[in-house]
Amino acid sequence: MARLTRTLLHAACFGLVLQASPIRAQSEAEDDWKQNLRDQLSQENNCELSYMTDVRQFTFFDGVVANGRAHCLDKRQFDFTWAGQKMKFDIERCGTAVC
Numbered sequence: 020m021a022r023l024t025r026t027l028l029h030a031a032c033f034g035l036v037l038q039a040s041p042i043r044a045q046s047e048a049e050d051d052w053k054q055n056l057r058d059q060l061s062q063e064n065n066c067e068l069s070y071m072t073d074v075r076q077f078t079f080f081d082g083v084v085a086n087g088r089a090h091c092l093d094k095r096q097f098d099f100t101w102a103g104q105k106m107k108f109d110i111e112r113c114g115t116a117v118c
Contacts, residue, residue, distance in 0.1 A: 052076075052085055052101055059108050066091035088113065 053071075060066040066089070074087035079102070086100040089110075096113040 052083055056089060056099060056101070056108055059110065060089055060091070060097065064091075064095075064097065064110065064112070066093070066095060066097065068092075 056071075057068045060068055069090050069092045072088045072090065074085065076083055076085035078084075082103045084102050086098070089097045089099055091097070098111045098113055100109040
């Protein structure tokens, strides 16, 4: 998550502005990234996604940026960050003391 925060801070320093996209396009992009997260969690962490919390998403340079916490059916939790259509998610497992 620190990487996403740094990216956003750098963008703000250079005067870049976050822009809202049409709801329909954002909805389609949202569906895509959620499915990509579900697939990556399953393949890399043997996690069947149950639900997500603390999800933040917005449009950044005509792409969707998202982060939050994924909860598996087996009660494990992972923090995730995603900054674009072609990038994989950064996924880190939450420990009990951290979450």
